Amino acid sequence: MFGKKLYLIDATAFCYRAFYALKGFSTSFGQPTNAIYGFINILKKIIKEGKPDYLAVCFDVSRDTFRQKKFKEYKIQRPPMPDGLSSQIPLIKEIVRAYGLALFEKEGFEADDIIATLAKKAGENGLACVIVSSDKDMLQLVDENTQVFSPYEGKGIFYDKNKVSERFGVLPGQIPELIALVGDVVDNIPGVRGIGDKTAVQLLNSFGSLNRLLEDYAKIKQEKIKGSISENLEMIKLNLELASLDSKVGIDFDLDKARIADPDIGELYRIFKYLEFKRFLKNLPQQQGEQEQVQFSIIDEKELKSLLSKEKEFFFWGDSLSELTLGVNGKVFKLKNPAGQIKEALSDPKIKKSSHNLKKAKVGLFKEGVILEGLGFDTMIAAYLINPSGQAYSLSDLAWDYLGLRVDSPLDNAVAVSLLMKLKPKLDKELNEKSLDSLFTDLEMPLVEVLAKMELCGIKIDLGLLRQLSKDIEKRLVKLIDKIYSLSGCEFNINSPKQLREILFEKLKLPVIKKTKTGPSTDEEVLRALSGKNELPALLLEYRQLTKLKNTYIDALPELVDKKSGRVHTSFNQTGTETGRLSSSNPNLQNIPIKTDIGSNIRRAIIASGSRNYLLSCDYSQIELRILAHLSKDEALIEAFKEGKDIHRITASLICGLDEKEVDDNQRNMAKRVNFGIVYGLTSYGLSRDLGISVDEAGRFIEAYFARYPRVEDYIQKQIEKAGEDGFVTTLLGRRRYIPQINNKNQALRQFAERQAVNTPIQGSASDLIKLAMVQIQRKLDSGGFKSTMILQIHDELLFDVAQPELKEVAALVKDSMEHVLKLDVPIRVDIKMGKNWLEMKEVE
Numbered sequence: 001m002f003g004k005k006l007y008l009i010d011a012t013a014f015c016y017r018a019f020y021a022l023k024g025f026s027t028s029f030g031q032p033t034n035a036i037y038g039f040i041n042i043l044k045k046i047i048k049e050g051k052p053d054y055l056a057v058c059f060d061v062s063r064d065t066f067r068q069k070k071f072k073e074y075k076i077q078r079p080p081m082p083d084g085l086s087s088q089i090p091l092i093k094e095i096v097r098a099y100g101l102a103l104f105e106k107e108g109f110e111a112d113d114i115i116a117t118l119a120k121k122a123g124e125n126g127l128a129c130v131i132v133s134s135d136k137d138m139l140q141l142v143d144e145n146t147q148v149f150s151p152y153e154g155k156g157i158f159y160d161k162n163k164v165s166e167r168f169g170v171l172p173g174q175i176p177e178l179i180a181l182v183g184d185v186v187d188n189i190p191g192v193r194g195i196g197d198k199t200a201v202q203l204l205n206s207f208g209s210l211n212r213l214l215e216d217y218a219k220i221k222q223e224k225i226k227g228s229i230s231e232n233l234e235m236i237k238l239n240l241e242l243a244s245l246d247s248k249v250g251i252d253f254d255l256d257k258a259r260i261a262d263p264d265i266g267e268l269y270r271i272f273k274y275l276e277f278k279r280f281l282k283n284l285p286q287q288q289g290e291q292e293q294v295q296f297s298i299i300d301e302k303e304l305k306s307l308l309s310k311e312k313e314f315f316f317w318g319d320s321l322s323e324l325t326l327g328v329n330g331k332v333f334k335l336k337n338p339a340g341q342i343k344e345a346l347s348d349p350k351i352k353k354s355s356h357n358l359k360k361a362k363v364g365l366f367k368e369g370v371i372l373e374g375l376g377f378d379t380m381i382a383a384y385l386i387n388p389s390g391q392a393y394s395l396s397d398l399a400w401d402y403l404g405l406r407v408d409s410p411l412d413n414a415v416a417v418s419l420l421m422k423l424k425p426k427l428d429k430e431l432n433e434k435s436l437d438s439l440f441t442d443l444e445m446p447l448v449e450v451l452a453k454m455e456l457c458g459i460k461i462d463l464g465l466l467r468q469l470s471k472d473i474e475k476r477l478v479k480l481i482d483k484i485y486s487l488s489g490c491e492f493n494i495n496s497p498k499q500l501r502e503i504l505f506e507k508l509k510l511p512v513i514k515k516t517k518t519g520p521s522t523d524e525e526v527l528r529a530l531s532g533k534n535e536l537p538a539l540l541l542e543y544r545q546l547t548k549l550k551n552t553y554i555d556a557l558p559e560l561v562d563k564k565s566g567r568v569h570t571s572f573n574q575t576g577t578e579t580g581r582l583s584s585s586n587p588n589l590q591n592i593p594i595k596t597d598i599g600s601n602i603r604r605a606i607i608a609s610g611s612r613n614y615l616l617s618c619d620y621s622q623i624e625l626r627i628l629a630h631l632s633k634d635e636a637l638i639e640a641f642k643e644g645k646d647i648h649r650i651t652a653s654l655i656c657g658l659d660e661k662e663v664d665d666n667q668r669n670m671a672k673r674v675n676f677g678i679v680y681g682l683t684s685y686g687l688s689r690d691l692g693i694s695v696d697e698a699g700r701f702i703e704a705y706f707a708r709y710p711r712v713e714d715y716i717q718k719q720i721e722k723a724g725e726d727g728f729v730t731t732l733l734g735r736r737r738y739i740p741q742i743n744n745k746n747q748a749l750r751q752f753a754e755r756q757a758v759n760t761p762i763q764g765s766a767s768d769l770i771k772l773a774m775v776q777i778q779r780k781l782d783s784g785g786f787k788s789t790m791i792l793q794i795h796d797e798l799l800f801d802v803a804q805p806e807l808k809e810v811a812a813l814v815k816d817s818m819e820h821v822l823k824l825d826v827p828i829r830v831d832i833k834m835g836k837n838w839l840e841m842k843e844v845e
Helices: 011-021 034-050 066-070 089-098 111-124 136-141 161-168 172-182 197-207 210-215 223-231 233-243 265-274 278-283 301-310 340-347 358-366 379-386 395-403 413-433 437-457 463-488 497-507 524-530 535-554 597-604 623-632 635-642 647-656 665-679 684-691 695-708 710-726 747-783 804-820
Strands: 005-010 054-058 102-104 128-132 146-150 157-159 297-299 313-317 325-328 331-335 352-355 375-378 459-461 571-573 583-585 613-620 728-730 736-738 789-794 797-803 830-835
Touching: 005 011, 005 034, 005 111, 011 034, 011 054, 011 089, 011 111, 034 054, 034 089, 034 128, 054 111, 089 102, 089 265, 111 128, 111 136, 111 146, 136 146, 136 172, 157 161, 161 172, 172 197, 172 210, 172 233, 197 210, 210 233, 223 233, 265 278, 265 395, 297 301, 301 325, 301 331, 301 340, 313 413, 325 413, 331 413, 352 358, 352 413, 358 375, 358 437, 375 379, 375 413, 375 437, 379 395, 379 413, 379 437, 395 413, 413 437, 437 571, 437 747, 437 789, 463 535, 463 597, 497 535, 524 535, 535 597, 613 747, 613 804, 623 635, 623 665, 623 710, 623 747, 635 647, 635 710, 647 665, 647 695, 665 684, 665 695, 665 747, 684 695, 695 710, 710 728, 710 747, 728 747, 736 747, 747 789, 747 797, 747 804, 797 804, 804 830
Parallel strands: 005 054, 005 128, 054 102, 128 146, 297 331, 313 352, 352 375
Antiparallel strands: 146 157, 313 325, 325 331, 571 583, 613 797, 613 830, 728 736, 789 797
16 A cells, blocks of 8 residues: 555444434533534544544535436435434534544535545545445445445454455455345345345356356356346346446545644634533643733732722632632732731621632631631522533633633633633623522522531431441341342352343343343343342342442441541532532432331431430422412312312322222322322323333323313423423523423424423422522521521421420421412421431421
């Protein structure tokens, strides 16, 4: 081969392959990205490993090519390009251009023909050519000058003339002849009846070429094959035309334009940022002179005092007092030997402070003996409210999103402060335009203070109980593993899906429920389905549950206890969900499975902070159903709550046409599933699976529900319609959630979006309600000088560590706030319990 190399990429084929191979790739605003992601990966691999001197990326333009004119059935079985893929192709082309690569396409021709033409021109220009494709058609182009690289075969295979002959039994130039005889299912080229690959290869090698075969087919000894060829002479000739690539497409080939050039880093950064490709962004080199440069002044304590006496607001950035950088009235200041004056300013509630992630700053400064007060504007919280679907809310992300500036972490403190001062007015304006300013000012910003106090307070853990629990589970696991091995008839790695598949489906011959790319699935849903057929799957589920609880909580919690405070300090995330719900991490105390005995015992390990303290649990009763009644204005639902009836029993009585007293537990349970399921877009299939009834029976149950609660059905329909028109839905307090897939042509995506449109105003309003209550309760605890503290929020429940003398007063205060902080058309009810630990609790009247 020649010295310099030209790589030609069959782009459309790779886009299709990535689109179907990769699942679940999309941006927060609904743009599918799986094909883009896969294509970039293959492109980077080729550039890195192939080290081409020249590179061209070739695309199909449309389905209407010269081949359709010759044979209208050509590729007719292929459906049109899916919407999810067609929306990605223009973005892929933008990326190709941003990488500085040549792009070729021509109306009426496939990418294959363009590649054939360019490969020929490469040889004329003294270039070696490597075609990157997994398409068998391309192998006809292989010669002394041209190879085909198939990247998905093993670790990638380079096909030269010998490799083609070895694999297919014919020379590269005979590949179209082979296809003419055997056909091509992918391109809908019909094969000759009775001729398979082996027979075709024998015929071509025997006669030397397809032309000779067609001229002398009478010499074929097998009568059936001779007859088939005789009957299909014209079709075989047409097949050869269809399978032969056109190397004379009229395209300009400017070698200089195909030379590998420096990529446009700024443009790639813009596209990757838009597509939320964090890994690709991280790997982009920083451009020289791109980083912001900010002028700052160094001031001492006296100058700081003078500066702040005239201003009632400042911006700040820094992980500690010693690194603190301030922004005042558009100017940036660093402190010389920060001491008393800055501490005083930070603790002054009259001076408003703005920064990014103020909760983290408040917790961090507290550890340095500074009480941060006067929290004014948090750019992270503001950005989250404006776009709750965002992938990330770092200051670097916001700098790009709102200022068009690329700034990489770690941020210089002066640059960070400068960005904060530029961001605030832009975010403030957008909050106002989207009617989110009240939610920001009156709820989310005060909540920052509340959550910081909860994190600093922490939660007491019974370490002795957890140690004993760990030993008990260890014993249970030993017995369980022995039983699993006994039922399996051998020892194996229970954590290996591959070995588990062999036991379940090959050795025990259990039915395959669903498949994955690597073989039959062994996930939780499958094991539950198989539990009725064999004892082993149920034991495997128990094993997984015990090991998960042991590793995630029982053994992990003691490691997270702070040595100074002796408590676990979970982190509350205010920007983690699209509905406004809080999440917690390190540890996540919101996911403890309380329906199992082990999960319950983990709750037993969360205890009151002292011998004269109690835990107080305050839990909203059926709050999402009450919000549904309020939003839908359904008279029957509202009346049931106003009269304090058992909502599940009353629903069952309405659906089944029975008196409430006649409703049995099974009927009440079905009604309960429907009541809660409606909020989450329950389907008849989902209900049938949950209750073990037929889909028809489940469908009739849901129809009967809507017949009794007609306003609920109206509400659901109106929410879907409104989301379709506006592109977003709102909660009672105006919190927005954008629903980008609401009008998607893909039924599964659209239906999922419709469920979000119905559920978000309900779940989001419940979230707003408990947050509002938290803010009010904390204010009352602070103003009343109570020693009791709020320590945990978990979905619809608040947990307090209460000093014994304050029990009655705090219980009344919390109940009043939770039940009356927001007025609904139905009464809000809170169930209150107390105890020494989070499990063993008794009701408080």
